Amino acid sequence: MSTETVTIQKLGAQGDGIANGTDGPVYVPFTLPGETVAIARIKSQGTVMSITTPSPDRQEPHCRHFGPDGVNGTCGGCTLQHAGDALYRGFKRQLVIDALKSKGLTPEVGELVVAHPGERRRVTFAARKTEKEMLIGFNQAESHHLVNIEECPISSASLIARLPAIKAIGAALAVNAEAFRITVLETATGLDIAADGLKTLSDQQRRKATETVLSMRGIARVSVNGEILIEPVKPMLDFGGVNVSPPAGSFTQATKPAEEAMAELVLAHVGKAKRVADLFAGTGTFSLRLARIGRVHAVESEDKPLAALDHAARNTQGIKPVSVERRDLFRRPLMTSELKVYDAVVFDPPRAGAEFQCKELARSTVKKIAAVSCNPLTLARDLAILVEGGYRITSVTPIDQFLWTSHVEVVATLEK
């Protein structure tokens, strides 16, 4: 380990400050551009010891778990609480601009749709049972050290108020020293709690966890490694007025405002399309809203979300028909010939993007495409394929869903 004083030049893609050190770039978490900082350094990784010249954009962190001085944060959940709003928002927008530019694309990129504290309705916590207590929180960055949290300003206050109940359920499910994950989703009918990474449960553990849940109010479901343990009431989500019961542990957008912002952009672009394909449809976040406008074909690789989507569509009056198809779109994208019947296509893939699907789309006659993404780099690659195929990018909107992290969602719209 060596020590030196460096000046931070810019923020990297993960939100770390980047400085030119004595022998190459050094990444310094919890710093901001323009700051002069004394660091301890191991290879290209720096740890702040003190800040000589703080940035005017530095602000007090919002949460005690971020670290007392906003420098040596302990909880690995947030990385950018110390950045003022203007710098933070500009950073996220710039991530999208830079990713697009790296593929030769220079469309106008809109202002970031901002996130606010208290919006997270779905949170994945690290959990560990010790002899003394049940710990729930986030792992410290680059470490397995679990920071037990008592507050979390990004999360819904009502979810955080249930931490004692979530801990009691975790304690009933786990054996001592067992480390696992608990995903909590706040739904209209109560908390949907999914524990993952636990070893097989004994009958006694099942009984104890079930009794614990039954002694509580407001718990809709508890599942373990994807299997439902107890479901006093079906968890329900509302996708633009359509009620959906999500399967245990399935994907749900982490905040309702981000989901609504994305859906609004998608719907505005698709306009009055009579037939729409929604690819990587999940439980129907977009499909069920689109079905108010036209017929929808929803494609998704997982059985359970697709079944939930199908059930919701069949049981809702006043929407257009929704057909569903289970299909691995990485291996078997919708072919150009199949795409002929659609006026518009929406796609919202996982982080890897939709490269092969975009190659087919690029050759298609589909007039309008809405691309939703959680990874600006793969989005840029996919948009470049579509542009090469004759599509014009009509808008790019970055959306903040994971407040005070370096993650950014994007909705891009295209026309041919």
Ligand SMILES: C[S@@+](CC[C@H](N)C(=O)[O-])C[C@H]1O[C@@H](n2cnc3c(N)ncnc32)[C@H](O)[C@@H]1O
């Ligand atoms: C980012 S989520 C979006 C889901 C949905 N659009 C939403 O907003 O809730 C990506 C979805 O793609 C699905 N998926 C992942 N790999 C896939 C593949 N190879 N083919 C089709 N769907 C896939 C996942 O199961 C997941 O539902």
